[in-house]
Amino acid sequence: MYLLGYDIGSSSVKASLVDAQSGICVASAFYPKTEAEIIAVHQGWAEQKPEMWWKNLKLATSAVIKDSGVDVKDIAAIGISYQMHGLVCVDKELKVLRPAIIWCDSRAVEYGQKAARSLSESKCLSHLLNLPGNFTASKLAWVKENEPEVFNKIYKVMLPGDYIAMRMTGNVCTTVSGLSEGMFWDFKEKQIAHFLMEYYGFDESLLPEIYPTFSEQGKMTQAVAEELGLREGIPVTYRAGDQPNNALSLNVFNPGEIASTAGTSGVVYGVNGSVNYDPKSRVNTFAHVNHSDQDTRLGVLLCINGTGILNSWIKRTMATELSYSDMNELASQVAIGAEGISVIPFGNGAERVLENKELGCSIQGLNFNTHTRAHVIRAVQEGIVFSFKYGMEIMEHMGMNINKIHAGNANMFLSPIFRDTLAGVTNSVIELYDTDGSVGAAKGAGIGAGIYKDNNEAFSTLKKLQIIEPDTSLREQYSEAYALWKERLQKIM
Numbered sequence: 001m002y003l004l005g006y007d008i009g010s011s012s013v014k015a016s017l018v019d020a021q022s023g024i025c026v027a028s029a030f031y032p033k034t035e036a037e038i039i040a041v042h043q044g045w046a047e048q049k050p051e052m053w054w055k056n057l058k059l060a061t062s063a064v065i066k067d068s069g070v071d072v073k074d075i076a077a078i079g080i081s082y083q084m085h086g087l088v089c090v091d092k093e094l095k096v097l098r099p100a101i102i103w104c105d106s107r108a109v110e111y112g113q114k115a116a117r118s119l120s121e122s123k124c125l126s127h128l129l130n131l132p133g134n135f136t137a138s139k140l141a142w143v144k145e146n147e148p149e150v151f152n153k154i155y156k157v158m159l160p161g162d163y164i165a166m167r168m169t170g171n172v173c174t175t176v177s178g179l180s181e182g183m184f185w186d187f188k189e190k191q192i193a194h195f196l197m198e199y200y201g202f203d204e205s206l207l208p209e210i211y212p213t214f215s216e217q218g219k220m221t222q223a224v225a226e227e228l229g230l231r232e233g234i235p236v237t238y239r240a241g242d243q244p245n246n247a248l249s250l251n252v253f254n255p256g257e258i259a260s261t262a263g264t265s266g267v268v269y270g271v272n273g274s275v276n277y278d279p280k281s282r283v284n285t286f287a288h289v290n291h292s293d294q295d296t297r298l299g300v301l302l303c304i305n306g307t308g309i310l311n312s313w314i315k316r317t318m319a320t321e322l323s324y325s326d327m328n329e330l331a332s333q334v335a336i337g338a339e340g341i342s343v344i345p346f347g348n349g350a351e352r353v354l355e356n357k358e359l360g361c362s363i364q365g366l367n368f369n370t371h372t373r374a375h376v377i378r379a380v381q382e383g384i385v386f387s388f389k390y391g392m393e394i395m396e397h398m399g400m401n402i403n404k405i406h407a408g409n410a411n412m413f414l415s416p417i418f419r420d421t422l423a424g425v426t427n428s429v430i431e432l433y434d435t436d437g438s439v440g441a442a443k444g445a446g447i448g449a450g451i452y453k454d455n456n457e458a459f460s461t462l463k464k465l466q467i468i469e470p471d472t473s474l475r476e477q478y479s480e481a482y483a484l485w486k487e488r489l490q491k492i493m
Helices: 050-068 109-119 121-128 136-146 160-169 176-181 194-200 222-228 242-249 308-318 324-332 373-397 416-426 437-448 472-492
Strands: 002-008 013-019 025-031 075-082 088-090 156-158 236-241 257-262 266-272 284-287 298-304 342-346 360-364 404-408 429-433 464-468
Touching (some): 002 437, 025 050, 050 160, 050 222, 075 242, 075 437, 109 194, 136 194, 160 222, 176 284, 242 257, 242 298, 242 404, 266 373, 308 324, 308 373, 324 416, 373 416, 373 472, 416 464
Antiparallel strands (some): 266 298
């Protein structure tokens, strides 16, 4: 028996086929092989054609079936992970009306800001757990005002994952988790956010029917089965945004558990067991995959823009002849705290964790007679970690007790300095796993189809590669370096 998982990203679409019993990924593929096109007609705009996602999904599906040699009759369920906060508009024939406005499009910022002022920030935060911001609801408000001919034809609005599931099954539905990431869910009233819908002038009928995250959300139609080379009737039994799904992939389900990534940007995603929010909206809060009215499970999302992109910038400009491994070795020769250097790593645009301020990146405490590039390389990695710590303190003020961090064995988590500093400054155990979003989506489908009784059974075969324990003998050194970094950041702010 096999499970098929998809990860619908803005760069590519990845498919993975997982043996349900062993948990082993027997084949995976992604398309396109170069980064997918993002349409940017104006500055700050970012759109993609949903048909492109479907085309790449077909190619990835064909590749995994061919590479695995699996009989498609043995595929039991499908799970979908997708890029969050996008807007897909379809008419009554379920045809796309315009290109999807994707997560990194910023055209709707002013619409969200105006809504927060008009409705009051306190009301928005207490009900939505976020400000309306640049999320899906605000993007739809932009369409309503600027493209009324399109808006008037809209039958349903969907997130990217909703669209893919609809293409497979013909069934138009969504989840509470999905509605919450679009600012369509009222956590206080435990229903659709009527007050925001009314403010923007949206009819509730525009939203799809709500299904549980883990449930049968439709079955593959005969026409689509023929198009994809699969069998008719395979159920779609799971869908979630990429960050909640990444947490699921790392078996992060319970309050206090943390999932982290540190690629071009960095993410810390923690599960909170109570309804809470940051009054300054420096982190975002959405319904986690296992949230329900009975059991509160909220995903608190911290994003740091200047993470791996800063490390790669240092390599391109200061260490062109070195590999990342060589850089780590060079930095390891420098003491914790980089002998007084602090790097403020916010050089990739405005940071939500800093209340949307754009501070830029700076090197503090540099001494031309003392410091070398080895000091700078170490201070860069420490500065990135300290920005994580800064955001995690906000999460702790929201009631989260952080003591364990789950992460994939990739990107900056390959660096011993990064890992040891993160463990040391947060006093948390780091567990590194071999998994990815499409594999997680496949296992999520197994939970939704009842093949696994719960997440513990689904992820019992998750391969733990390494455990990093905090070195208690170095705790004071990490704390002092962080305190100096934080003091310098606050002076700049």
